[in-house]
Amino acid sequence: MSSALTLDQLRTAVANGRVDTVLLALTDMQGRLQGKRLDARHFLHEVLDEGAEACNYLLAVDVDMNTVGGYAMSSWERGYGDFEMVPDLATLRPVPWHDRTALCLADLRWADGKPVVASPRQILRGQLARLEERGLEAFAGTELEFIVFKDTYEEAFDRSYRGLRPANQYNVDYSLLGTARVEPLIGRIRRDMTAAGLVVEDSKGECNDGQHEINFRYGPALQTADEHSIYKNGAKEIAALEGCAITYMAKFNEREGSSCHIHMSVEGLSEGEFERFVAGQLACLRELTLLYAPNINSYKRFASASFAPTAVAWGHDNRTCAVRVLHGRFELRLPGADVNPYLALSGMIAAGLHGLDTALELEEPVTGNAYASDKPHVPKTLRAARDLFAESTVAREALGEEVVAHYVNNADVELAAFEAAVTDWERVRGFERL
Missing domain, CATH: 3.30.590.10 (Glutamine synthetase/guanido kinase, catalytic domain)
Structure with missing residues (x-):
């Protein structure tokens, strides 16, 4: 799978001011995109190599974003910590309906590098x-x-x-x-x-x-x-x-x-x-x-x-x-x-x-x-x-x-x-x- 926007093209677009925002998104249990609007330079200089954190409750809430019980991976008892959003550059693309914006989907992993197996994208990868x-x-x-x-x-x-x-x-x-x-x-x-x-x-x-x-x-x-x-x-x-x-x-x-x-x-x-x-x-x-x-x-x-x-x-x-x-x-x-x-x-x-x-x-x-x-x-x-x-x-x-x-x-x-x-x-x- 090839990206609609290469990393080099993104770097050029950021340098000349045509892109200043990168949406980093995961797909939740309902199939919705959740994530962060990142400064494009921050994405290139740090997130690209290190990933970005997100609260693991994103895979343990209902459609109204209410915290609910019963999930082994995320709860009040476990402290609602983070997992890491790892950019998949094969999904990098412009977002024409938003000004100066690009989008990249992410895979999810825990701090020890293991995949978040209940994430929809990881299930399909499996x-x-x-x-x-x-x-x-x-x-x-x-x-x-x-x-x-x-x-x-x-x-x-x-x-x-x-x-x-x-x-x-x-x-x-x-x-x-x-x-x-x-x-x-x-x-x-x-x-x-x-x-x-x-x-x-x-x-x-x-x-x-x-x-x-x-x-x-x-x-x-x-x-x-x-x-x-x-x-x-x-x-x-x-x-x-x-x-x-x-x-x-x-x-x-x-x-x-x-x-x-x-x-x-x-x-x-x-x-x-x-x-x-x-x-x-x-x-x-x-x-x-x-x-x-x-x-x-x-x-x-x-x-x-x-x-x-x-x-x-x-x-x-x-x-x-x-x-x-x-x-x-x-x-x-x-x-x-x-x-x-x-x-x-x-x-x-x-x-x-x-x-x-x-x-x-x-x-x-x-x-x-x-x-x-x-x-x-x-x-x-x-x-x-x-x-x-x-x-x-x-x-x-x-x-x-x-x-x-x-x-x-x-x-x-x-x-x-x-x-x-x-x-x-x-x-x-x-x-x-x-």
Whole structure:
């Protein structure tokens, strides 16, 4: 993987004043970029060689950044110390939507030099290393859907996310007329991502009101996960600059959810091995669903006849199946737009290697409507997925006990928060009528 900005180019840009800030970022459990805005000279003179510290609670908080219990690596008892952010120069790139700014992603290590194994990027590195041991390499592409609103994030917050104005008022799937109305924002995102070194292929409208998708070139799995995270964060920032808001919720309302279909191919597999790799996806889909659907809201998307899968099934170019096979690659249709790409790709590799190592036979494809088939169903709730993941031998053998415990606790935190919440639905049904 080559960087979009070389170190020498960065040094030159800093010397002539074209860059004065470097964003050093890690990816947290939710797939968000967290980190520091560094003076560019400080980055070059010190951080480049020594790394930069960050509080280890960044991998032990909930989505609201609340400190929560249950994590072995980070707690009040352990003092909430630091881990080190180690720049990966292969990810260095300009950030065109911010003035005089560059970005570099980081790997995480402890003070003794050991990797932080529960960090999403490290988890994916571990699975890619397992492939490499077999002479294999994974390539992937993510198709990330989102909904655009003509309200700012601050306005949406102040209105409790009710009564928002979608950028389109009807289904604009593939519509050039409908997407033209949002082109000032979508076009800027495409152009700025290109200037940041990502290779944009296309954008298109989707089914729900204000729903759109931008697609990028297929590439090595780690690069794809990195660019997915950079794009997702950047698109939100650009939307804010344009006076709009974007949501990547898996299910914003009762209409079509926002998906993140993930395509994968593995270089070095024979035809028979590819079939076993796909068979592994089906065999492990239920027990690894937590990696593909990490939030309470993720499971609202799994509805019949919604283009979101409910059946553990595969087919040739069949969008009713959880796994869609196309010309030497397969598409996992389970993840929603809220997925952490590092964790999802890790799960897909772990499942595929399980299929290879146990020589699983691929069942016959579904040729009709998988929603109406007798195939097993994906878990319907976060709690069901959490329990399956906690008991998964495949997850423990592939990811390790520490990683499994860490992400089971993350699910427990979300479940506890949700079960303690009083929702609008409860007030509407119960305020007067009960």
